Amino acid sequence: MxxxxxxxxxxxxxxxxxxxxxxxxxxxxxxxxxxxxxxxxxxxxxxxxxxxxxxxxxxxxxxxxxxxxxxxxxxxxxxxxxxxxxxxxxxxxxxxxxxxxxxxxxxxxxxTKLFSWVLDEPGNRAFAERYGYRSGRPAHFLRLDLAGGTLPPLPEVPRGVELRTAADFADDPRPLFELDAATVLDEPGDIAIEFTDYDAWLEQNWKHPLLDHELTTAAVVDGRPVAFTVAYTDGAGRYSTAMTGTVRAHRGRGLAKLAKTHSLYRARAAGITEAFTGNDAGNEPMIAINKWLGYEICATEVHHVRVLG
The missing domain is CATH 3.40.630.30 (Gcn5-related N-acetyltransferase (GNAT))
Incomplete structure (x- = not known):
């Protein structure tokens, strides 16, 4: 063979x-x-x-x-x-x-520098090390049982804040691009990312076949989205948040938690049975939100790197 x-x-x-x-x-x-x-x-x-x-x-x-x-x-x-x-x-x-x-x-x-995500299991780690990859930052996968679990009480929307879905931005998604670009700058990780190409973002992210425009939820203040949670669904009862974040000027108000909780309530009402998310192991604020929501760690992966030359 x-x-x-x-x-x-x-x-x-x-x-x-x-x-x-x-x-x-x-x-x-x-x-x-x-x-x-x-x-x-x-x-x-x-x-x-x-x-x-x-x-x-x-x-x-x-x-x-x-x-x-x-x-x-x-x-x-x-x-x-x-x-x-x-x-x-x-x-x-x-x-x-x-x-x-x-x-x-x-x-x-x-x-000159190659990164690889490796599931935190002995065989996988040994394989990566054999080819010159060295372990770095860990990250967790988390799962939430939406069918049998219990969500915390739905938070009220504060005065001056409006919740909208990605579908509400169908005619002009640029405000969501700007929010995504602002929050990704502060996402913990080994690789710094900058979103500067709106057209590329439209093709890769906005038009992604798993992006759920009805469940992706943004908190809007003075007409601009300032916090959001990006939801993917696969049509088989599974939901995943690809990004949750808040611009710096509006942090500390619980807006990311607000958006994610409302999205999960609507996902459950739509028949979603499982929700997944991922967290850098050092992202304590987001880990706390997900723990409050009822997520539990189901696996861990470790970022490995190989420096060439």
């Missing part, structure tokens, strides 16, 4: 479905579908040189990789390599081949 690595074919449904299936088996805490795999591959910024790779054995996709330059960081030369192998198809060389192909792609583009 021979394992080969090739490009994901976005126009072949069997490819994107297999890609999504492996990702779901290995990382069930992140929403991923065939449509989202196709969207990320075909709508990523050209400067990212994004590639989706698959490891195939006897016609079966047994491993996946997403590989790109971090084009929206002020620090050049950074790339990421995220590899996941079907849990029942390990020790066949798929991970090794995916890492090799990913690194060849990024080094040819001039990358």
């Amino acid at each position: 021979t394992v080969i690595v090739r490009e994901l074919r976005p126009d072949v449904p069997a490819d994107t479905e297999a890609f999504a299936r492996v990702r779901h088996l290995t990382l069930p805490y992140i929403l991923f579908t065939a449509d989202s795999a196709r969207h990320v591959l075909t709508h990523s910024h050209p400067d990212a040189h994004f590639r989706s790779l698959v490891a195939v054995e006897d016609g079966e996709v047994i491993g996946t990789a997403q590989v790109a330059l971090v084009h929206d960081s002020p620090e050049p030369g950074q790339g990421y390599v995220n590899v996941y192998v079907h849990p029942d198809r390990t020790r066949r060389g798929a991970g090794r081949l995916l890492v090799r192909a990913a690194e060849e792609h990024l080094t040819a583009l001039g990358a």
